[in-house]
Amino acid sequence: MFTTSAPEIGYRVEELRCGHLGELGGDMGARLLLGVDAPDQVPAALDDARKLCGPQEITVWVDERARPARLDEALRSCGCQPGTATTHLALVGPMADRRGPEHLVVENVGQAGLAEWATVKLQCFGDTESPPAQERLAVEMAVRQAELALVDYKLGTIDGEPVAVLAYYRGSDQLVFKLGTRLPCRHRGIAQAMLGHWVDAGRADGCRSMIINAEEHGQPAALYRRLGFVDEVYWYRKYPFERNVMLGPPQAQASEP
Secondary structure (H helix, E strand, C coil), rough: CCCCEEEHHHHEEEEEEEEEEEEEECCCCCCEEEEEHHHHHHHHCCCCCCCCHCCCEEEEEEEHHHHHHHHHHHEEECCCCCEEEEEEECCCCCCCCCCCCHHHHHHECHHHHHHHHHHHHHHHHHHCCCCCCHHHHHHHHHHHHHCCEEEEEEEEEECCCEEEEEECCCCCEEEEEEECCCCCCCCCHHHHHHHHHHHHHHHHCCCCEEEEEEEECHHHHHHHHCCCCEEEEEEEEEEEECCCCCCCCCCCCCCCC
């Protein structure tokens, strides 16, 4: 996962001796999916990534649950502070609950409706009802337009009013990576109803697996587990990389005269 290039959306992956370096395109920076297992290999790995990325921001990803603890001290000493952990959960069996508002309508959004979807997404994830600034909306639109080749965007509405968004990578193994509900519309079952709509459509198309990602200990992950997404198929922790930290083995200090 995350080790294959997707030129359709501007994502290019290069396999290195230290892992996989993915360039996200535009101003989104790069990610290094670290592939080393020994702490003393970390400085060289980060140095390789820094040389290849130039001025781009780099985030290090460490997958497999045992590896962050083993590499944590070395990563910190190189300027990588531990960030959030993300889990990917697959649906096992039927969804436990898909009840939502009776008049919820879920529709696919193409190019023409992308600006509305992006606006609602920014409101959902910003916990605000204020319209996004034009500059922020333009950045969001650029990302979403680049992903249209691989992604389906869904907009949920009630009586014509947009209330929620969902986005997933289409294919035989589908992954929901965005799901949000506007502040005034929360706690009404809208998110689970959106997921139910996606699951029904995917299974009707013969989809092999239905996966959703979420911050490991957040409320969304707890909800997804209650709904039946209980099979963890992937996990990683992010380590933002502070680039100005000197890398390499510690220098020997001169002895006192």
